[in-house]
Amino acid sequence: MGALTVTYLTAGFLMEELFLTKQVRNPNEPLWLSTLRVAMPLNLSYIPIGLACGILLHAAGFNTLLTALVSIFIFSGGAQFMIASMLTINAPLLSIVLMLFFLELRYALLGSSLSRYLQGQPHRFIFAFSLSMNDENYAVNYLKFATDKKWDGHQALMVEHYSLLFWTVSNVVGSLVGSALKINLSIVNFALTALFLYMIVMQIKSRLTVLICVLSGFLAAFFMILTKSTLGLVISTLIASFIGFALEHYITTHTPKSRWLWKVRGPGSRKDAVEETDSN
């Protein structure tokens, strides 16, 4: 794990230096390469987590072929970790599927919030896009759609496929390595937590967003404890985002000069970082 971490970190820093300093796409660069640069931080995060997930699935009795299948067709870190842990406690098939459904229900929200950027795409594209959409590549794509007017569905689908490739290969390698590698799971999983934290910071635009963020945190804890399942994630997200919408609507119509709409100084409020795409 030590050597692996170092290699991974070094690679990450190199990628950062080589790939991510330029915000604007070089027109001479092929599309697949510039899109790969966008996807690379996510791809690299997927390596340790995918390895850990493959190891866990192996421990839960999944063979390598099935591990590849589950990585391609379910393609969700949370779901795969849940499958592995529920298999080790010998949970019945239907209860695992039901818990998966609660966990995956949040994808309905991802799809709904991305739909404004994918208007008019052909049916086949929507099918392929939803097939490999998950939290992490959604996060990358949502940020790109919101900040880069040239970002299109084709590139977004490429990001999904790059992340799918890295995820599946890491899972398969993890499954092959099996128990030979000891990984501190909760620490490795923090790579995803850090990714989400980064996304939150980049989404913060006004004081109102900070408020909604805090509210959502409390609601999430409350509903997850109440429902004893990840259904709480969906309920809290629906409520918190609706309150955000309602408050913003109320404030902009009643007191447009309210302090709650003041911009928060930081990355998200910079003009080059987030141009609100009202043109869509």
Added chain:
Amino acid sequence: MNSVNTWTTTQHFWLIVLGFFVAFVPRYFPLLIFTKRKIPAWFNEWMKFVPVSLFTALVVKDVFIDSNYQLAPMTHVPELLASLIVIIIAYRTRSMSMSVIIGLMAAFLIAMVV
């Protein structure tokens, strides 16, 4: 760790098939419906708050909630401290890889000390 589960490969296969359907339905239908018809403006205004709410909920799940769905911040002290570091790094650098890498390193180091 030896295999502790007694399921056969066929049962695992069916789990994947069923898991695929429960994951695909919420991925596919909302996206299909909302890209094919005109979306009211208020819906988009509402959905604008979805990412920040969802990501916060996911972070809270990772940092404050344990596997039995109970509040357990004290079992996640390294993640808790590393989260603060990630927020600062993300705010300062705007770089996704820096946030993830430094955050992972911080969590790893703090976990060795705590």
